[in-house]
Amino acid sequence: MKRGLIVLLFILVFTLPSISSAIDTSCALSATLINQNPYPALPGEYVELTFQLSGAQSSNCEGAKFEIVPSYPFSLDEGISPKKVIDGDTWLLNYETVWMVGYRVLIDKNALNEKYELEIKYSPGNWPEESSVSKKFNISIKDLMIDFEVYVNDYDIKTKELSFEILNIGDSDVEALTVEIPKQDSINIKGANRKVVGDLDSNEYTTTSFETTLPEEGNINLKIFYTDEINERRSIEKTVHFDPEYYDGLVRDQKSTPVLLYLIILALVIWIVWVRIKKHKKKNKK
Numbered sequence: 001m002k003r004g005l006i007v008l009l010f011i012l013v014f015t016l017p018s019i020s021s022a023i024d025t026s027c028a029l030s031a032t033l034i035n036q037n038p039y040p041a042l043p044g045e046y047v048e049l050t051f052q053l054s055g056a057q058s059s060n061c062e063g064a065k066f067e068i069v070p071s072y073p074f075s076l077d078e079g080i081s082p083k084k085v086i087d088g089d090t091w092l093l094n095y096e097t098v099w100m101v102g103y104r105v106l107i108d109k110n111a112l113n114e115k116y117e118l119e120i121k122y123s124p125g126n127w128p129e130e131s132s133v134s135k136k137f138n139i140s141i142k143d144l145m146i147d148f149e150v151y152v153n154d155y156d157i158k159t160k161e162l163s164f165e166i167l168n169i170g171d172s173d174v175e176a177l178t179v180e181i182p183k184q185d186s187i188n189i190k191g192a193n194r195k196v197v198g199d200l201d202s203n204e205y206t207t208t209s210f211e212t213t214l215p216e217e218g219n220i221n222l223k224i225f226y227t228d229e230i231n232e233r234r235s236i237e238k239t240v241h242f243d244p245e246y247y248d249g250l251v252r253d254q255k256s257t258p259v260l261l262y263l264i265i266l267a268l269v270i271w272i273v274w275v276r277i278k279k280h281k282k283k284n285k286k
Contacts, residue, residue, distance in 0.1 A: 027061035027124040030054050033137040040140040043073070044109035044230045047139065053099040053122060056086065063087045063125030065132065066101045073108030074118055074139070080104075087125070105139075109232055112145040144228050146170035150238045153207050155214065155247040160190070163209035164240065166197070166224070173201045174226040176233075179208050186218040186242075200226075217243050 034052045041047035049068075056064040067083045070076055084101055105118070115138045123132035146168065153165040168174060180194040181187065190211040197208050220242055225235045 027058050027126075028055045029061070029064060029122055029124060029133065031066070031120060031122050031133075031135055036139065040114070040142040041107050042142050042230060043107050043111045043144055044232065046104050046106050049103045049105055049118075049139070051101040051103075051120065053101060056099050056124070061124040061126070064099060065121075065123050065125060065127075065129075066099070067121045067132070068103055068105075069119040069121060070105070071119065073111035073116055073141075075106045075108070076103070077106065085125070107141060109230065111141050112143065113141065114143045115140055142229075144170075144172055144230065146172060146174055146226065146228060146234070146236070148224055148236065148238060150222060150224075150240050152220075152240055152242050154209075155242075155244070157214070157247070160211050160213065161209045162187075162212050162215065162242075163207050164222070165205055165207050166200070167205040168200045168202055171202055172229045173199065174228060175199045176225075176227045177206070178225040180223040180225070181210060182221060182223060184221055187215040187220050188213050214244055214247075215242050217245075 030053070032052050032054075033049065035048075035050040037048045051066070053064060053066055055061070063086045065083065065085050068074075068076075070082060076082060082103075086099055117136040118139050119134060119136045121132040121134050123129075147170055149167040149169055151165045153163040155162045164179065166177070166179065177197040177200045178194060179197060181189055182193070190213070193210065195208045195210065197206050200206055218241070220240045222238045222240060223235055224238060225233065227233050
């Protein structure tokens with residue numbers, strides 16, 4: 001029993017210094033993100049981040065460790081370490097200063113939301129690796145998310161053309177807008193099922209049409225392709241409801257007598273009148 005107590009005391013004597021250093025609060029570090037360039041960042045491009053680590057000038061810190069934790073949509077170039085270490089010998093005692101830590105981070109091209117969080121870790125130089133402090137910062141990324149409102153604009157029974165109206169409700173302009181109607185039971189396209197519309201600015205609309213037999217009531221699936229601000233080709237699927245009753249019996253589609261027929265009838269009436277007048281004149285001469 002006594003031997004066990006002696007061993008326990010022996011272990012405590014050698015472990016207490018490391019425990020005390022790990023929980024030492026006299027080294028008060030504080031990390032902030034002080035600059036992001038560009039702001040907001042663009043998907044598919046690099047952003048330069050500058051962090052400020054203050055408090056490491058204390059001799060109790062024995063330097064500092066700093067690390068970013070790259071996770072989607074952030075990444076570092078191959079060979080670039082996310083960890084940075086500053087030795088205690090670099091600092092002058094009783095001299096107020098801060099440590100500026102910079103990173104060049106790549107943004108994934110599909111990061112289309114406005115904000116993503118980037119995690120960092122930091123600790124005094126005399127702390128064990130697993131005892132670091134974790135903190136997250138919002139990195140502003142330009143919102144390149146594009147959406148469209150699509151409606152059935154018209155169906156012309158004579159030309160058998162079904163036209164759609166497409167409104168760009170995104171904050172950015174798009175180029176090379178293309179509309180495709182995939183094969184589906186609700187509609188039978190005649191001819192090309194993909195139409196290139198062209199460029200479409202934000203909050204502007206355009207129309208495109210397809211030749212088809214009169215579709216039945218139901219949903220029509222469309223695919224919209226476009227090139228965004230960073231020259232990335234993207235696509236989005238939309239569904240439009242079509243009701244043929246709205247296009248049944250339109251005035252423009254009602255059959256009307258052709259003008260040529262009126263002219264023929266008028267000419268016939270004039271000819272009959274002329275013939276009768278001529279016959280009447282002959283009778284009067286006799």
